[in-house]
Amino acid sequence: EIVLTQSPGTLSLSPGERATLSCRASQSVSSSYLAWYQQKPGQAPRLLIYGASSRATGIPDRFSGSGSGTDFTLTISRLEPEDFAVYYCQQYGETFGQGTKVEIK
Amino acid sequence: QVQLVQSGAEVKKPGSSVKVSCKASGGTFSSYDISWVRQAPGQGLQWMGGIIPIFATANYAQRFQGRVTLTTDESTSTAYMELRSLRSEDTAVYYCARLIAAAGHFDSWGQGTLVTVSS
Numbered sequence A: 001e002i003v004l005t006q007s008p009g010t011l012s013l014s015p016g017e018r019a020t021l022s023c024r025a026s027q028s029v030s031s032s033y034l035a036w037y038q039q040k041p042g043q044a045p046r047l048l049i050y051g052a053s054s055r056a057t058g059i060p061d062r063f064s065g066s067g068s069g070t071d072f073t074l075t076i077s078r079l080e081p082e083d084f085a086v087y088y089c090q091q092y093g094e095t096f097g098q099g100t101k102v103e104i105k
Numbered sequence B: 001q002v003q004l005v006q007s008g009a010e011v012k013k014p015g016s017s018v019k020v021s022c023k024a025s026g027g028t029f030s031s032y033d034i035s036w037v038r039q040a041p042g043q044g045l046q047w048m049g050g051i052i053p054i055f056a057t058a059n060y061a062q063r064f065q066g067r068v069t070l071t072t073d074e075s076t077s078t079a080y081m082e083l084r085s086l087r088s089e090d091t092a093v094y095y096c097a098r099l100i101a102a103a104g105h106f107d108s109w110g111q112g113t114l115v116t117v118s119s
Helices: none
Strands: A004-007 A010-013 A019-029 A034-039 A046-050 A063-076 A086-091 A100-104 B003-006 B010-012 B018-025 B033-039 B046-052 B057-060 B068-073 B078-083 B092-100 B105-109 B113-117
Touching (some): A004 A086, A010 A019, A019 A034, A019 A086, A019 A100, A034 A063, A034 B105, A046 B105, B003 B105, B018 B033, B018 B092, B018 B113, B046 B068, B046 B078, B057 B068, B078 B092
Parallel strands (some): A010 A100, B010 B113
Antiparallel strands (some): A019 A063, A034 A046, B033 B046, B033 B092, B068 B078, B092 B105, B092 B113
């Protein structure tokens, strides 16, 4: 069973700063099946990135994904107020990371 | 654009069962791959299982095997998740989501259904 470990658990940043979130897999995974989601309190998760680096429909270009093998990264180039949320990585449907909370510093 | 609308919140006693519905619109329901994902309070996302209506065969996460049943009704474009032998640890928000099987991600989500298990 593949385990996804996200780091850090919490990221404290100010609007306008760059956020770098990590997702590490316990074994190599296909980048075709690596996705990222954003979740705000009281809302369902929203797809941001699929195939490790493709933005979902309507997602601003300040969000980008990269990586391969066991190490993947979600980058938010300049944080907007609406970007403060919890982010999850996911590998082919069944496996989610534990999440990274991006909070306002 | 696929829309998924779930049934309302439930309060259940330990040992009982709950059945949550997820009605789909926009697209061909029979070909969807519908998964159920739950989220306990303050916790992360946990995949429970998935079903494709046209095949009527479900697959389940090991930890829920034997306690959860996924079904669909193509006549109403609705998917159902039944969880039995409820315990307090099953208190969570339950989401349905459409899986894009070729790529393994969920592109549409229901709004979530809170199930509270309490005596």
